[in-house]
Amino acid sequence: MDGGGNSTENSGTVGVQIQLCRRLPDFLQSVKLKYVKLGYHYLVSNLITLCLVPIMLIIIIEASQKNPDDIRQLWLHLQYNLVSVIICSAFFVFGSTVYIMTRPRPVYLVDYSCYRAPENLKAPFHLFMERSRLTGDFDESSLEFQRKILVRSGLGNDTYVPEAMHLIPPQPSMQSAREEAQQVMFGVLDNLFANTNVKPKDIGILVVNCSLFNPTPSLSAMIVNKYKLRGNILSFNLGGMGCSAGVIAVDLAKDLLQVHRKTYAVxxxxxxxxxxxYFGNKKSMLIPNCxxxxxxxAVLLSNKSADRRRAKYKLVHVVRTHKGADDKAFRCVYQEQDDARKIGVSLSKDLMAIAGGALKTNITTLGPLVLPVSEQLLFFSTLILRTLFKMKMxxxxxxFNLAFDHFCIHAGGRAVIDELEKNLQLLPVHVEASRMTLHRFGNTSSSSIWYELAYTEAKGRMRRGHRVWQIAFGSGFKCNSVVWEALQNVKPSCNGPWEDCIDSYPVNCIS
Structure with missing residues (x-):
């Protein structure tokens, strides 16, 4: 029996070796192709340097050999021609001053904070379905629809819903909505001020974005009143701009920081x-509930040069795309009343196709700003062959892996993340932060990209020089991107959103 066992083991080993030998040529070919691509990328990216350095060396050597006295004569000429030296120096100083005064001021991300709700606001699936059933507003078909959406959504059992939704029956009111807004905004701001040691009186610019809740006085006024911000603060309140409004708010703050010197923006x-x-039974309006x-x-931005040493990131690019001129894109995320006059947000079945079109437009603008020359040449050559020569390819x-080290894709839903992973040909690790954010916190709208960045930091993956691409989609329809560069090996801030659970992630959230 032992001999038979050894025979079987040996035959199995031989079979594995034969399979490896058969696959070896394909493996070697893939490895060769990989290094050919890398070689092409480095060659094209450094083509100018590779060409100019030898030429400059040749010119210097030739000049020193043929006319060694020319450089000495030029120095003597400048030494005795004081007027020419002064004029040249004046032009140089003037040009340098104009350049320094007109160039864009760097904008630094000093730190940011994300809200983590108290444990009593957690809404696991069974509790969500139980409370939905007890409201009496949903028929059996709607309840079953919500159950299926939850199962396929990519959300976990630790996400949070506001206190008013935990009551039976739910009690949504203006007062409870204000309380939700205050708990979230004041919670993140308290943590931000504590971590950065910045005083509220030092804030010169305040931008608040919330799409669906716009009370009077505004949310920005609530913050001014709570923290007694100074009277000449520039405050803005953005409403109705969807899940990509966070990038729009950063862009607005960036523009203001170009004008107002040595100040902070929150x-x-x-x-x-x-x-x-939504308390109705229209299927397309039930999805946001789930x-x-x-x-x-809350994000603290600065244009002070002194803050570079402690800042986490430097703002590199903001690219915004708006497809609102198209009627389908305009109505694909639409707040309206159903037949029973109940208000909700309706999601169109064309949403993913419209998002894909907006993404294509956005990356067409962003690509030339961030991609290496090698990738740009391949992209434009393919475009020319397809458009001018009508070649079928x-x-x-x-x-984009050559341009970015980390990706923060808006956690709008599992389908959104799947689509971008496929279209941008990303690896699972590139979308891990987005999937885990969706699982742990759900779709938190415009703030989701910051939970994703916090996840990357909590995992210890952010290194100095790394570039981060935050991309978000919003009603209207909009696709907006922001690119950051890490100024240090970034560590997670105190009381971060992942502080109590990062060791439990990643989890398998694919059902």
Missing amino acids: VVSTENITQNW LFRVGGS RPYIPN
């Missing part, structure tokens, strides 16, 4: 669920 991004829960959860973020998708 960007607060949140969404309010209390008054925007995906949107409590969350928010697939459009070339640039390798």
Whole structure:
């Protein structure tokens, strides 16, 4: 029996070796192709340097050999021609001054904070379905629809809904909506001020974005009143701009920091669920109930050169795309009343196709700003062959891994993340932060990209020089991108959103 066992083991080993030998040529070919691509990328990216350095060396050597006295004569001429030296120096100083005064001022991300709700606001699936059934507003078909959406959504059992939704029956009111907004905004701001040691009186610019809740006085006024911000603060309140409003708010703060010197800007991004829960039976309006959860973020930006040493990131690019001129894109995320006059947000079945079109437009603008020359040449050559010569070939998708080290894709839903992973040809690790954010916190609207960045930091993956691409989609329809560069090996801030659970992630959230 032992001999038979050894024979079987040996035959199995031989079989594995034969399989490896058969696959070895394919493996070697793939390895060769990989290094050919890398060689092409480095060659094209450094083509100018490779060409100019030898030429400059040749010119210097030739000049020193043939006319060694020319450089000495030029120095003597400048030494005795004081007027020419002064004029040249004046032009140089003037040009340098104009350049320094007109160039864009760097904008630094000093720190940011994300909201983590108390444990009593958690809404596991069974509790969500139980409370939905007890409201008496949903028929059996709607309840079953919500159950299926939850199962396929990518959300976990630890997401949060506001306190008013935990009551039986739910009690959405203006007061409870204000309380939700205050808990989120004041929570993230308290943590931000504590971590950065910045005084509220030092804030010169305040931008708040919340799409569906816009009370009077505004949310920005609530913050001014709470923290007694100074009277000449520039405050803005953005409403109705959807899940990509956080990037818009950063862009607005960036523009203001170009004008107002040596100041801080705070960007607060949140969404309010209390008054925007849908209590009807229209399927397209039930989806937001299943995906949107409590969350928010506060970001501290600075244009002070002294803050570079302690800042986490430097702002590199902001690219915004708006497809609102198209009627389908305009109505694909639409707040309206159903036949029973109940208000909710309706999601069109064309949403993913419209998002894909907006993404294509956005990356067409962003690509030339961030991609290496090698990728740009491949992209434009493919485009020319397809458009001018009518050749039937697939459009070339640039390798964004050469431009970015980390991706923060808006956690709008599992389908959104799947689509971008496929279209941008990303690896599972590139979308891990987005999937885990969706699982742990749900769709927190415009603040979701900050939970994703916090996840990357909590995992210890952010290194100095790394580039981060935050991309978000919003009603209207908009696709907005922001690119950051890490100025240090970034560590997670105190009291971060993942502080109590990062060791439990990643989890398998594919059902």
